[in-house]
Amino acid sequence: MSSSAAEHDGSDLVCQIDNVQGIVDALSAVRWKRHQDAVLELSEHGIVLIVEETGCLQAKVYLQKELFIRYEYSAQARPRFGLSLGLFVDCLNTFSVPGHSTTIEIQYPGPDMQLLLKSVDSLDACIYAEIRTTIPDTFPWDYNFEPAGSTPLSFTVKCAALKEAIDDLEWPGSSIEIILKPLPPSVTFRGEGHGDLQIDFMYYSNTDLLIAFHCDRQVSYRYKYKFLRATTSNIPGSVIKDNRGSKLTIGRGGMLKVQHLVSVARLSTSHQHIDSAGYQQPSRIAYIEFFVKPQEEDDNAND
Amino acid sequence: MKFKAFLTENGVMLLERRFLPALDKMGKICHVFLTRDHAFFLHNLLSGDGVQSVAQFRKEALFDDYRISSQNEDRIAFAVDITLLHRAVRSSVSICSEFGSGGPTANRLQIKLVKKLPPNCTQALPFLTFETKGYKSAVIQDVPISKPLSRAQVLELQAALDAAQDLPQTLVQVPDLNQLQNFVDRMKHVGDLLNVSISKYGDLHVQISTSLITLGAEFRKLLVIGDKAAAPSEDRNLSAQTRVERAISRGDAQSVQVSVRQFSKSLQCHLAKPDCAFYGIAPQGACLTVIFQFFIPGTRQTDKSISLHCRLPVLDPGSN
Numbered sequence: 001m002s003s004s005a006a007e008h009d010g011s012d013l014v015c016q017i018d019n020v021q022g023i024v025d026a027l028s029a030v031r032w033k034r035h036q037d038a039v040l041e042l043s044e045h046g047i048v049l050i051v052e053e054t055g056c057l058q059a060k061v062y063l064q065k066e067l068f069i070r071y072e073y074s075a076q077a078r079p080r081f082g083l084s085l086g087l088f089v090d091c092l093n094t095f096s097v098p099g100h101s102t103t104i105e106i107q108y109p110g111p112d113m114q115l116l117l118k119s120v121d122s123l124d125a126c127i128y129a130e131i132r133t134t135i136p137d138t139f140p141w142d143y144n145f146e147p148a149g150s151t152p153l154s155f156t157v158k159c160a161a162l163k164e165a166i167d168d169l170e171w172p173g174s175s176i177e178i179i180l181k182p183l184p185p186s187v188t189f190r191g192e193g194h195g196d197l198q199i200d201f202m203y204y205s206n207t208d209l210l211i212a213f214h215c216d217r218q219v220s221y222r223y224k225y226k227f228l229r230a231t232t233s234n235i236p237g238s239v240i241k242d243n244r245g246s247k248l249t250i251g252r253g254g255m256l257k258v259q260h261l262v263s264v265a266r267l268s269t270s271h272q273h274i275d276s277a278g279y280q281q282p283s284r285i286a287y288i289e290f291f292v293k294p295q296e297e298d299d300n301a302n303d
Numbered sequence: 304m305k306f307k308a309f310l311t312e313n314g315v316m317l318l319e320r321r322f323l324p325a326l327d328k329m330g331k332i333c334h335v336f337l338t339r340d341h342a343f344f345l346h347n348l349l350s351g352d353g354v355q356s357v358a359q360f361r362k363e364a365l366f367d368d369y370r371i372s373s374q375n376e377d378r379i380a381f382a383v384d385i386t387l388l389h390r391a392v393r394s395s396v397s398i399c400s401e402f403g404s405g406g407p408t409a410n411r412l413q414i415k416l417v418k419k420l421p422p423n424c425t426q427a428l429p430f431l432t433f434e435t436k437g438y439k440s441a442v443i444q445d446v447p448i449s450k451p452l453s454r455a456q457v458l459e460l461q462a463a464l465d466a467a468q469d470l471p472q473t474l475v476q477v478p479d480l481n482q483l484q485n486f487v488d489r490m491k492h493v494g495d496l497l498n499v500s501i502s503k504y505g506d507l508h509v510q511i512s513t514s515l516i517t518l519g520a521e522f523r524k525l526l527v528i529g530d531k532a533a534a535p536s537e538d539r540n541l542s543a544q545t546r547v548e549r550a551i552s553r554g555d556a557q558s559v560q561v562s563v564r565q566f567s568k569s570l571q572c573h574l575a576k577p578d579c580a581f582y583g584i585a586p587q588g589a590c591l592t593v594i595f596q597f598f599i600p601g602t603r604q605t606d607k608s609i610s611l612h613c614r615l616p617v618l619d620p621g622s623n
Contacts, residue, residue, distance in 0.1 A: 087516055090492040094518060097485065125478065126543055127486070129518040 011107050012075035013042045015068045016120065018103045020096040022264030023063065025236040026286035027089050029260060030059035032230035038085040039136045040115075042108065043078045046071070050140040051085055055293070057227040058141065062287040067264045069103070079108065082134040083115060091129045095119055109133070145291065146252045153180055153219055154249040155187050156212040157201060159260060160240045162248075163232040165189055165199045169225065172197045175295060176228050179220040180250065185213050191225070211245045221254035221294040231258040231290040239263075254294035262286045304373040304451060306337060307415040310392075314365030315412060317609070319396055321575045322358055323389040328571035329356045329613070334452075335431075336380040336460060337371055344385075348463040349456075354565050354613050355590075356572070357467055361608035375454045378461070379416070382449035383431065391444045395435045398442050411436065419445065467614055471583025471592050473557075475507050476526040480580055484570040486520060490563060493518050496618060497563045499591055500547045501584050502556035503527065504534035508547045511563065519543060528581060557584040560619040561591050569593050569613040577611065591615040 017023060030051050041048045046064035065071040095104050095117065107116040110130055118128040147153075169176055172191030179188040185203035187210065190196070203213040232246075239262050247259040265284045310318070322344070326333060329346045330353065336343040342360045347353040362369045373379050395412050413434045418427040430445040452460065477483055487509070490497070494511035498519075501507055505527045510519030521543035523534075532555050538546050550556035570593075573580070577595035585592055595611040598604060 084515060087493065090489070091516060091518055094486055094489040094493070096489075097482065124523045125520070126523075127518075127520045128543055129516060132515050 012073070012079045012109060013047075014070070014072045014105065014107045015047075015065075016070040016103055016105045017068050017264075018101050019067075019264050020092055020102050020104055021238075022067075022262065022284075022286065024089060024092050024096055025238055026061050026063070026262040026264065026288060027085065027092070029235045029239065029262065029288050030061055030290075031085055031089060031234050032059075034086060036085040037082055037134075037136075038088065039080060039082050039140055040133075041078055041080045042073065042075060044073045049085070052140055053227070053230075055141060056224070057230055057293070058291045059230075060289045062289075063264075064287075067284065067286060070105075080136060081108075081113070081115075082136040083131055088115075088131060091117065091131060094129075095127055145249075145255055145257055148219070148250055148252050148254075149216075151216045152214055152249060153216075154212070154214050154247060155180065155201075155203075155210060156245040156247045157187070158209050158211065158243050159232075159235065159246045160243045161201075161209045162246050163235060163240060165201075166229055166232050168199065169197055170229070171195065174225050175222050176225050177220055177222045178248075178250070178256070179218070180215040181218045182215045185215065187213070212247075219250060219254075221250065221256070223256060223292050223294055227292045228256075231292065235260065256290075256292040256294065258290040258292070260288040262288060304379055305416065306371045306379055307413065308362075308366040308369040308371075310365060310412045310414060311367055314360075315392065315396055317360075317365065319389070319392045322611075323385060323392060325572045325575035325611075326356065326358060327385050327389055328568060328574065329354060331384055331386060332382050333385050334380055334382050334460060335448075336457075336464070337378065339371060339377045342366070343464065345460070345464065348460060348467065352616060354568050354615050355467055356569075356613040357464065357611070358575075359610045364608040375457055378457050380452040380457050380460055381429065381431075382452075383446060387446050388431070391431075391433045391446045394444065395433050395442070398435045398440075416448075416451075417445070467612075469585060470594075471501075471529065471585050473501060473503050473530045474528040474581040474583035474592075474594065475501055475505055476528070477507070477580045477582060477593075478522055478525060480570060480573040480577075484567065484573060487563065487567045487570060490518060491567060495563055496560050497566050498558055498560050499566070499582070499584070500551065500556050500558040501582060502534075502547070502550040503530050503532040504550065504555065505531070506534075506546070506550070506556070507582060508543060509566075510544070517544075521546070529583070557588060559584055559588045559591050559617045561615045561617060565615050566591075569615055572611060572613060575611055585614070588617055590617055 027049060036051050039050045046062060049061040050058065052058045095102055103120050105118050105120050110116045113133055114130040115133055116130055119126055169189055169191040172195050173193030177190040179190065187201045189199045201210045203210050242263055244261045249257045251257060263284060264286050326344055334345040334348065336345055340362055342362060342365055344358040346356040348355055371377050371379060415432050417430050417432045419430055420427045429448050429450060431448050433444040435442045490511055493516055494513045498510045505525040507522045507525055508519065510517065538549060547556060551558055572595055575595065578598040579596045581594045583592050593613045597606045597609045599606045
């Protein structure tokens with residue numbers, strides 16, 4: 001082991017994870033187009049991956065250190081670097097063997113500031129990768145999400161139902177209005193464009209779909225369809241099958257936050273992490289957050 | 304030019320379940336080459352580019368009552384669409400099994416070479432005809448084939464076949480074809496060119512390297528056939544890449560660059576359910592060869608009546 005200790009000298013981070021597929025699923029959820037640059041931030045708490053589009057849409061994947069079976073962080077200032085999200089996901093995917101749990105080691109930085117990955121299961125077969133990193137040209141915009149008032153405006157809806165609703169809103173197109181009403185407690189998605197389509201989630205009649213609802217006054221904001229779609233369009237099938245609740249919160253100025261949970265449970269022992277109610281321990285969950293800016297009021301007037 | 308034979312039950316099984324699905328992946332069109340003792344299915348032997356594949360059967364492995372005659376030393380070759388061939392064999396099988404109660408001789412599958420005048424044509428065209436005699440009915444299927452190859456073309460095909468028989472000096476056994484296939488299929492998303500290195504120590508190393516990413520896999524301590532050497536102990540703790548570089552500089556390893564897609568295609572041959580597979584690099588890095596081995600059922604002995612191998616074109620002569 002002395003050689004491996006020497007190998008890791010001077011690394012900001014050396015970590016190992018035993019469920020690569022879980023990480024692939026979590027990262028795939030924010031892959032809304034083919035070529036996307038992502039920023040990775042390393043800290044003592046874990047790894048955060050951030051992708052952005054035109055200052056109107058941002059997504060963050062939180063991989064807390066509890067997801068890793070080993071997490072050794074030794075940097076002074078939090079390292080931050082850019083890489084291609086598509087390449088990172090495709091690369092991680094080659095490490096994932098269906099039906100097997102593969103343990104991989106992630107190390108940063110390599111001799112040439114690369115992100116290094118290697119499988120550590122077997123001595124006689126090894127998969128390795130070196131991904132070139134870049135210095136990010138811009139800092140990801142800090143959305144500074146603040147609650148809109150004294151009570152939060154939020155609702156939690158089953159992930160599959162949310163995806164289905166947003167997929168159905170494709171045909172009216174460009175702009176989708178989200179309306180929260182306290183009386184009767186309900187959430188409405190309304191699309192206007194080539195036609196009208198309105199999808200209502202009534203809190204009392206759809207308790208199996210709309211799991212939680214907090215709203216003390218009526219609000220409505222419009223969001224660009226393509227940004228709203230990005231928040232659910234790439235959620236992997238395994239996550240839809242889990243069908244956890246996705247939480248949507250409307251913050252000050254109509255900023256929409258969409259939160260998903262992705263299980264990164266250990267494959268071989270996954271049943272130990274599930275209690276009788278079917279919920280997994282929070283330590284084996286990756287958190288995904290999307291921030292969607294509302295369309296400007298002026299746009300509304302022009303509509 | 305005459306060819307007529309009966310496909311044995313085992314022959315039908317070999318073709319329908321194993322070889323035709325595998326060969327179908329290698330390319331739509333293949334040459335069927337029949338000699339007095341052997342039947343060959345050949346891909347890309349005359350065209351020069353693409354993966355060359357050679358499937359060879361001793362006539363007893365597929366046929367009985369095998370009759371062939373031609374003015375070219377009883378050799379016949381023609382091109383056929385492998386999908387059509389597969390479809391014809393498959394439907395013959397279903398007819399046989401449907402009417403299969405007629406005893407062992409009643410439902411034999413005969414194939415023969417014929418020339419027929421198709422409707423709306425003025426010229427007779429060559430076909431490979433499958434004739435299935437069921438319990439009460441007979442079904443005839445005509446698979447269109449190319450005009451039989453000329454004497455010169457057959458000689459050319461024979462020469463290409465002879466040239467494709469050279470064995471690499473070192474062959475390493477692939478541990479798990481499915482796993483390798485799975486890995487290479489995922490690698491395809493990352494790049495197009497694959498470096499393949501094979502050492503006398505029994506190491507197989509595959510790597511894609513672009514300006515943005517290097518992704519590779521190393522399989523060590525594989526079974527070696529041919530030239531072998533003991534792995535130097537000082538290499539044990541090196542990274543995979545350094546180990547390969549050192550082995551190449553010592554002359555104990557060879558490296559070639561091939562297309563990832565073609566490499567993946569060659570792995571599709573596992574559909575033929577080989578019992579093991581070996582990779583090797585031909586002398587002077589001329590091509591990457593993969594040889595599939597079949598055992599006599601129930602034994603660990605090589606079935607010499609069946610053979611399958613592929614040769615992948617090398618895109619860059621590599622470091623040797």
